[in-house]
Amino acid sequence: MARSTKKGPYVDERLYGKVMKAKDSGDRHPIKTWARTCTIVPEFIGHTFSVHNGKMFHNVMVSEDMVGHKLGEFSPTRMFRGHIDKKKR
Amino acid sequence: MPRVAGVDIPNDKPVWIALRYIHGIGPKTAKDICNQLGIEDKVRAKDLTEDQLSQIAGILQNDFVIEGQLRRQTQQNIARLRDISCYRGLRHRRGLPVRGQRTKTNARTRKGPRKTVAGKKSVKEMR
Numbered sequence: 001m002a003r004s005t006k007k008g009p010y011v012d013e014r015l016y017g018k019v020m021k022a023k024d025s026g027d028r029h030p031i032k033t034w035a036r037t038c039t040i041v042p043e044f045i046g047h048t049f050s051v052h053n054g055k056m057f058h059n060v061m062v063s064e065d066m067v068g069h070k071l072g073e074f075s076p077t078r079m080f081r082g083h084i085d086k087k088k089r
Numbered sequence: 090m091p092r093v094a095g096v097d098i099p100n101d102k103p104v105w106i107a108l109r110y111i112h113g114i115g116p117k118t119a120k121d122i123c124n125q126l127g128i129e130d131k132v133r134a135k136d137l138t139e140d141q142l143s144q145i146a147g148i149l150q151n152d153f154v155i156e157g158q159l160r161r162q163t164q165q166n167i168a169r170l171r172d173i174s175c176y177r178g179l180r181h182r183r184g185l186p187v188r189g190q191r192t193k194t195n196a197r198t199r200k201g202p203r204k205t206v207a208g209k210k211s212v213k214e215m216r
Contacts, residue, residue: 063173065169065172065173066173066175069173069175072176073175073176073177074173074174074175074176076176076179083206
């Protein structure tokens with residue numbers, strides 16, 4: 001079910017603060033984060049995030065189209081390399 | 090046979106059913122249109138007057154996104170998801186269910202006809 005609009009989008013406050021800080025100082029380094037549930041807001045556009053997927057950090061360059069999605073959507077948690085070929089074993 | 094919204098030629102079914110042959114018009118909107126124009130349930134599509142046809146066409150054009158335009162819109166939405174490579178986009182690329190359904194069994198609508206793998210245990214055996 002969708003989140004109530006009354007509450008507004010969920011944005012991780014610490015992450016939001018970090019983005020604002022980076023904006024002020026003009027820092028372009030990727031921001032490391034575990035906040036996969038954080039909604040991407042327009043202020044994030046142009047920044048790069050290192051989003052944890054449980055194992056490693058995926059660099060996500062936020063573009064305009066991504067607004068409204070969550071950071072976790074861009075850092076897949078499962079890797080499917082295909083099924084094992086039985087004949088080859 | 091009457092022509093509504095360009096190519097669509099609904100046949101001699103009742104109007105509120107015939108209208109559903111237009112892509113983007115379902116039971117609800119079809120009923121609404123008929124009610125708005127005062128077309129009764131029993132009136133067949135072939136019995137529509139020119140006047141009524143143009144009225145229907147007018148409503149479709151002003152209030153609804155239908156046919157080619159709707160298809161294009163849907164395609165664009167999917168293309169957007171693919172481009173930003175979010176989870177839903179990846180599922181679209183792979184042709185797998187997008188909304189978290191199980192894929193161990195079923196999911197045949199997205200995956201297409203079964204591709205049998207020799208030597209693979211069947212679902213029955215796994216239980």
